[in-house]
Amino acid sequence: MDATDADVIVVGAGLAGLVAAHELTSRGRRVALVDQENAANLGGQAFWSFGGLFLVDSPEQRRLGVKDSFELAWNDWQGSAGFDRVDDEDSWAVRWARAYVEFAAGEKRSWLEGHGIKFLPTVGWAERGDLRADGHGNSVPRFHIAWGTGTGVVEPFVRYAEQAARDGLLTFHHRHRVD
Ligand SMILES: Cc1cc2nc3c(=O)[nH]c(=O)nc-3n(C[C@H](O)[C@H](O)[C@H](O)COP(=O)(O)OP(=O)(O)OC[C@H]3O[C@@H](n4cnc5c(N)ncnc54)[C@H](O)[C@@H]3O)c2cc1C
Structure with missing residues (x-):
């Protein structure tokens, strides 16, 4: 397959591009995955990252006595984002952010587990901000560290891309x- 035969061209083989490519190829779409770096850089920043994932009201949080909810996380997100043009320039950002927090409070954990990604039993408190409920940052710990850290998060999606390449x-x- 040539790039011009692809149904979709995905620009960037970081985690976002790899996940997008998997969503497409798992539905039978043909993808050209383009990246300015070489093959050793598959996964982009996520390969080097700590692999701390934003989850809301998880079993790990509950085990530690952390009380979290979609409403609290959405409130925190808005406190950080400071959306002030919700009917105009910020409207898509608001929609995306809300959908992402819903995902993090819903199917994200099981979706990740479905790809073999599991979590350390502790929850970190990254980006805790100014510690006010209506201020910047996470008002409770939400930083769930994946086993294998960033490389553990990237690994299944690199594997899927390589398999999709073998499958044409x-x-x-x-x-x-x-x-
Ligand atoms: C050291 C470190 C630790 C981190 N820890 C965490 C963490 O614990 N938790 C967390 O949530 N986040 C963390 N992050 C942030 C997280 O890793 C990134 O936000 C995420 O990986 C970005 O993924 P991406 O696919 O959107 O972008 P990228 O990983 O930046 O991928 C973009 C890709 O596009 C390619 N590209 C760019 N421009 C072009 C072009 N013009 N043509 C072709 N290709 C192009 C690049 O080469 C790259 O491969 C960390 C980041 C770093 C660096």
Whole structure:
């Protein structure tokens, strides 16, 4: 398959691009995955990251006595984002943010587990902000560390992309910068 035969061109083989590519190839779409870096950089920043994942009202939090909810997390998110043009320039950002917090309070944990990603029993408190309920940052701990840290998060999606390439559904285009 040539890049021009692909149904979708995904620009960037970081975690976002790899997940998007998997969502597409698992539905039979043909993907050209383009990245300015070489094959050793698959996974982008996430490969180097700590792999701390934002989850809301998880079993790990409850075990530690952390009381969390969608409402609290959405309130925290808005405190950090400071959306002030909700009917105008911020409208899509607000929709995306709310959908993401719903995902984090809902199917995100089981979705990740479905890809073999599991969590350490502790929950960290990254980006705790100014410690006010209506201020910047997470008012409770939400930083769930994946086993294997960032490499553990990236691994299944690299594996899927490589399998999709073998199946003829995905082509890698390393060292190609999109302008
Ligand atoms: C050290 C470190 C620790 C971190 N720890 C955490 C953490 O614990 N928890 C957390 O949630 N987040 C963490 N982050 C942030 C998180 O890793 C990133 O937000 C996330 O990985 C971004 O993924 P992405 O796919 O959107 O972008 P990227 O990983 O940046 O991927 C973008 C890709 O696009 C390619 N690209 C860019 N421009 C072009 C172009 N013009 N043409 C072709 N290709 C292009 C790049 O080469 C890259 O591969 C950390 C980041 C770092 C660096």
